[in-house]
Amino acid sequence: MNMVELLKLHKITKLFPGVVALDRVTLKVKAGEVHALVGENGAGKSTLVKIVSGAYPPDEGFLLWKGEKIIFSHPSQAQRQGIFTVHQQRQLVPLFSGYENLFVGRAYPQRKGVISWREVKRIAKELRKKLGIEIDLSLPASMLTPAERTMVEIMRALLVRAELIILDEPTASLSEDETHKLFEIIKQLRERGTTFLYVSHRLEEVFALCDRITVLRNGRLIKTLETSRTSKSELINLMAGKEAVGGFSVPPPPPFEREALLSVRQLSTLDGKVKEVNLDLFRGEILGLFGLVGAGRTELLEALYGVRRLAKGEIYLLGKKVVVRNPYEAMHAGFALVPEDRLRGGIVPSLSVRENMTLPIIERFRFMSWLPIPEKKRERNFVNQMIHRLKIKAASPEQSVTSLSGGNQQKVVLAKWIAREARVFLCDEPTQGVDVGVRREIYELLYGLTREGVGILFVSSDLEEVLAVSHRIGVMVRGRLVKILPRKEASFQSILSLCYGVEGGKDEGCAG
Incomplete structure (x- = not known):
């Protein structure tokens, strides 16, 4: 495949506290191709996408866009250069109509200092015609289907004349028919010269759509392959790598x-x-x-x-x-639920360590069954025992739970369910x-x-x-x-x- 190099990531490294998210990754994306990015959870795909789209700056390395070194400090800068990202969680304003969402972050067409809705609708009609789709853009984004929201995002990309469109798990919420329609649009745009970076866990889609595939594992680029010269089993082996179950107690x-x-x-x-x-x-x-x-x-x-x-x-x-x-x-x-987002579903941020820990069992500490007032001494003694048992590092049971470290907050979540005897x-x-x-x-x-x-x-x-x-x-x-x-x-x-x-x-x- 003899294509001009549109984007190059050169030895990109991105560090987070205690984690090397990307480790000297060098990736080349050619103009006019659909380039897949695959890897298991935590491989570094999302971090790479955020660096290319301007959401994160790299800690080391640099980007070349059309041969020129470039640094993005904000996604709007990437969009101005012709790079547009359609995130897995669509970035539309739920209460805005489809028409309004098309122009979020950019100037509306105006006539005599007032938004020209006639021109907005004309532009939208041209974009729909170019994509061969029909969407009622007068509806708020919250009332559009997942497939329609994806199409609105792609229309936004065309509006800024994107040369590279990054699709992050674009079919995660789509039906088989909607996925087929999306593929038709991608192929149509590729024929017109648009380049795609396609992030997906669905290998059957990757083989059906993409020209080349890059495999990431543990923040490192393992290999880039021609789709026609590899197989699903080879990709799985590259993603899995050497088994190393170590550092965990059995x-x-x-x-x-x-x-x-x-x-x-x-x-x-x-x-x-x-x-x-x-x-x-x-x-x-x-x-x-x-x-x-x-x-x-x-x-x-x-x-x-x-x-x-x-x-x-x-x-x-x-x-x-x-x-x-x-x-x-x-x-x-x-049942006891220890949720993924402990701040939203595991603890009550406004309460203390004690109040969070005894919330599911507060009736145990009442003076009398009919009196909803806890006996503070018994409650504090119980909480102190749990703090000692779970080795929770807190200055006092009355300390705000949000002032604890993430690990100690998680122990508080576990403590309340252990106390509940779930x-x-x-x-x-x-x-x-x-x-x-x-x-x-x-x-x-x-x-x-x-x-x-x-x-x-x-x-x-x-x-x-x-x-x-x-x-x-x-x-x-x-x-x-x-x-x-x-x-x-x-x-x-x-x-x-x-x-x-x-x-x-x-x-x-x-x-x-």
Whole structure:
């Protein structure tokens, strides 16, 4: 493929506290190609996109755009140069109409000092005609379908005459027909000279659409290949690399007979994010859940906790059917949710360490059952015991919970559910954003819970972590739990093969 080099990243390095997100990455994108960027979660794809789009500056290295060295300090600068990014979470203003969103961040056409809506609509009509689409742009963005919002973003890219369009997981919320239409538009624009950087976990799309593929792993560029000269299995091996499950303590074997603590049958949510999931979680077991972006792992935990409404399915605890319609019912049934975003869903930022820790069990400390006032001395004694047990670094139980470190905030979240004596812990990225020492302490806390018969569903985007701390590993693809592997049969390659190779087919005997 003999094309002119449009963009070059030269030895790009990006550092975050304790993390090398990109490590001397050199990438070349040729004019007129669709160039895929692939890698498992945490490979560095999003960071690379943000550097190219001007959201992050590199710590080392530089960018060449059409042969000239360039530095972006803001996304608007990248757009002025002809680089436009369509993010996975569409950047449209929900209450603005489609017409208004087209011109967000740029000057509206005017007539005599007033916005010319006639000209806005004429321009929009030309863009729709160029793309061969029909969208009612008078509607607010919140009322457009995911596919329509994607099309509005692409129209915005054409409006700024983008030469390079970056698509970050563009089909994550699209149907098969909508995906096919998007592909037609991409191919049409490529024929007119537009270049695409296509970020996706869906390898079948990459092979159907892209000219070349670059593989990232752990912040490093592993290889760039011609699509016609590689295979899905080769890409999976490149993404997985050498297995290195180290630095993690190993979970103790389940100390109980193989008794199902939690059983889920044909669980589906109304929003379609979870589809006909079957699983059994045994007493004293950590069942890891892994999947790529949009796999439905978080949504499954939220469904079990009553955050997402169910379309169908049954939930059993120790063989007894339970009804979970909201978090209150889930909590009283014995579920505990440790959410991915602890500041939004795990703690109450305005409360103290003590108040957060005893919130689910405050009735235990009442003077009298009918008097909703806690006995402060008993409450403080209990909190001090939990602080000591979980090694929470706090100056006082009355300290604001937001003044604690991220790791100690997470311990507070765990403490309140340990105090509640929950039977099933739904842990969503429980070690995200904590240092190595706290991470190990959290593992030991979870292992201690399993010795008491607690069952844990453990979601993490770090495959190495899932492999290390789980007794079994379930793989989710597009809302379905496609397989559960015993620890001894699970590997980077086997799990990633399931993630990339299964088209959301029928359940494969995941229960039991």
